[in-house]
Amino acid sequence: MAETETVAADHQRNPTGFQVFVVRLRRNLRTTTPYFAVLGIVLWLVVWWLLCEVLKAPRFEKMPGPVMVLKELLSPEPFLGISIFTEEFYQHVYVSCRRIFFAFCIATGLGVPLGLLMGWSKRFREYTFPILETLRPIPILAWVPLAILMFRGFEGPVIFLATLASLYVTTLNTLLGVDSIDESYFRAAGCLGSKPHHVFLHVVIPGALPFIFTGLQISVGVAWFSLVAAEMVSGDYGLGYLIIDAYMNNVTIPMVIGMVTLGFVGWGTSVIVRVVGSRMMQWRTRALALENR
């Protein structure tokens, strides 16, 4: 009897998200996956180094090699003015991140409710879907002149442009998320006595969450994408500006520094979105963990 009780107690205790994370990390370190990942990156760096600095292969001779870039990036007194020891570097990263933050928040704050409404109400979708579908194919760069006319200063147009693309992605994925909800959940909610706002709160929103977060991960990537494009056209700071500015001044190393930094910062933001997603969808995280995924 005592034994069954302890077993019962174990069932009651659910692991926290962090515990799950640690368990997974440990399990992961025992598999080959992380080592291959590291090996992959190292291999890639070696190829880059060979091409640029050792073989000086055609078309690569103008490109700075990894050793040069790293040396500059890690030097306290950078030759070309950009390294992890200069304030300017952080200024660029900070400005870009701040813009992404605003753009992502606006896109999510508008796109998720919009998508939920479009998925939930047939009538609303009939009105809005054609608009979404005609605006969506217009490339972000085509919006640049209008954006500059519409907003003053540097921040307005850049944030507007970065928001636009993510807004489409978020709205569309949220809409698909609502569509993906099995009819039987609506029926179950109906015969348990729900009113429409209960259905919206307890079925439509949680049911669409997996799609919403898939959408948000794409959306944050798309936001970086259009942000850099926008910063190249109109900007005073930011990683996109750093790259285009280096190009204008004919120095390649800061350009590559900008690109590598973009890669890592962008990766970081999608990790954040993923972590928030799995925290908000414990039910899914735990069910997937049972399948060892």
Next chain:
Amino acid sequence: MNRAAMNPEQNPVQTKGAISIRNVTKIYDPEGVNVMAVDDCTLEIQPGEVCMVVGPSGCGKTTLLNAIAGFHSVTMGEIYLDGELLCGPSKPKADQGADRVVVFQNGALFPWKTLTDNVAYGPYVQGKLGKAESRQKARHMLAEAGLGDFLEKFPGEVSSGMARRAEIVRALINDPKVLLLDEPYRAMDELTKSIMHEALLEMYDRTRVTLFFITHDLEEAIFLGDRVVVMTTRPCKTKKILNVTIPRPRDYRVLSSDAFRQLVDETNEAVHEEALKAFEAGEREMA
């Protein structure tokens, strides 16, 4: 023979949950091609009865259940619940309500809610109980159904048998007049099924709610039911109604009794005849 009537002193006779299906016809009309799923079906179900419905696949059983639940309209005829019109000519689609709760074939526990929250959902949204009280009651009822160790688990974390039990609890917490079950134990192995049957009978003993139970399993139908309604092939109407006179409480020894085997044979014959018709009709359609 009504289960409640067997034990009058222990179980007062159930007075609510009478379903009356009168001349119901349902025609689906997708793409302008009429599909008659139910044709002039009439069936009276007593309060507290376990009414088992069997019939060939695709004959229109789910259609009938959905009409009672209010998931779709009927083309003709009326359905009453305790003398009250659910749907009829003036009102083709019944309102959905917690007096008729459905247990779905594939299970429809909300995967994003724990078992407790799933069960607490009904009383909470109907405003019958507050959040805390409904959760309290849900925990109590889940524990009663043997799920006390899984209160805070998500449906994805428990076995399908447990999930199905939790779903029945989620229906019963609303104290419904009728429980509508659409092949709830399909795709379950025999052992799990027999446990589920015991759990269902035990729950029925406590609540004596009217059960409208669709199944393909004839033994299950006879083992659980007060009456077994055999449906014709599409369009469906009642072909034959068998009274199961085996006394309750029933246990697994019943399965090998002569009376039971005879009922199975009888049902089998009726169902087989219809299945054959359905098959031939299918062949004609193919030709």
